[in-house]
Structure formats: C-alpha cells, structure tokens
Amino acid sequence: MENEEDDLTVYDLTRQTTGGYGSSITRPTVEANNFELKPSIIQMIQYQVRFGGSQTEDPNAHLEGFLSICDTIKFNGVSTDAIRLRLLPFSLHGEAAEWLRDLPAGSITTWNGLKDGETLHTAWGRFRKMLRRCPQHGFSSSEQVQIFYNGVDPSVRSMLDAAANGSLYRKTPRVALEIISNMAENSAGWTYIKRE
Structure with missing residues (x-):
C-alpha cells in the first residue's frame, strides 16, 4: 500500500495549510457606528513595533510595545480585543507574518491565550x-x-x-x-x- 507522504515534497510536509481561505483571526464584532483605525495608527505600529520572528528579536519587547500603543487607543463601544486583533497583523512581517497566515482560519478568537x-x-x-x-x-x-x-x-x-x-x-x-x-x-x- 502506497504511503500518502510519498507524493508530497518535504516542503509540502513541513507547511501547515489552513484547509481553506480566510484569516486566522476572527475579529470581534464592532457595534460602534464610526469605528475606523486611522492610517497613522497603523503606520505607528508598523514603524515602531514590527516583529519578524528572527532569533535576534525579542518577542516580549514586541508585545510590550504593541500593547503600549494599543492601550492608548479607545473607542466607545469597541473592545480592546477588537482593536488589538485588528492591529496585530500590521505588527508582523517575515516569518512571524507567515506563521499568522499559516494558522487555521478563525483559530484566533480573543487576545487572551485561552x-x-x-x-x-x-x-x-x-x-x-x-x-x-x-x-x-x-x-x-x-x-x-x-x-x-x-x-x-x-x-x-x-x-x-x-x-x-x-x-x-x-x-x-x-x-x-x-x-x-x-x-x-x-x-x-x-x-x-x-x-x-
């Protein structure tokens, strides 16, 4: 009997697929009428706390900086989860962004680890x-x-x-x-x- 892995390359076997299309982040619903993350906020995240996942980067420093910026952003009727989860992808690049894309669709539902x-x-x-x-x-x-x-x-x-x-x-x-x-x-x- 032929092994299914015999038809796959090493690259294929080491890559996690999402099993479909869609973001790994399920963004919380926002009830506020005028909610918009301004391009200046996104740029601030991208320029000040970008994380690529290399061994020389400190993930804790990234999270500390990211949360410091997110904690200054408040909208009536918008949860902190909604803000953080919408901004997180903008803070990642390289291997870290690839890791986020490779997670199963909808697998991140809240900022908390649980x-x-x-x-x-x-x-x-x-x-x-x-x-x-x-x-x-x-x-x-x-x-x-x-x-x-x-x-x-x-x-x-x-x-x-x-x-x-x-x-x-x-x-x-x-x-x-x-x-x-x-x-x-x-x-x-x-x-x-x-x-x-």
Missing part, C-alpha cells in the same frame, strides 16, 4: 504544538514560561501561582514548565469561566 471555555489542558497543547511547528523559534525555557503565562486568563495565572506555592515566576524555568505541564495534564476536562 479561548472562551478552553481548558488549560487544551491551551497548553495548542502552545506546545505551535512551538513544534516552528522548531527554530529560539525561545528559551524561561521565555516559553513567560509567553504562556502572560497569555492566559488571570484566573488561570492564579491557579498556576497557587500550584507553585506563591509565584510561578519564582521557580526555575524547568520547574515552572513541569508545573504547567502537570497542571495541564491534571486539568483535562476542566472548563473555566472567563471573568470580565
């Missing part, structure tokens, strides 16, 4: 899968902990801190990753209620 009702187990699995898809990411264990921890809902951070007997950041990266992994494994089937 989707509504998503378990810690599922979020951790999704995070590990993203790291495996991009083995040249260059994130140290410490950076992986920071990215995951900063991306999850505050209630999940509280659980992780409780499991760490105080603060996850006070543990070594190896121990912190073990705590996250163990909590994720033990939480299979749990659901979380997002607090606004």
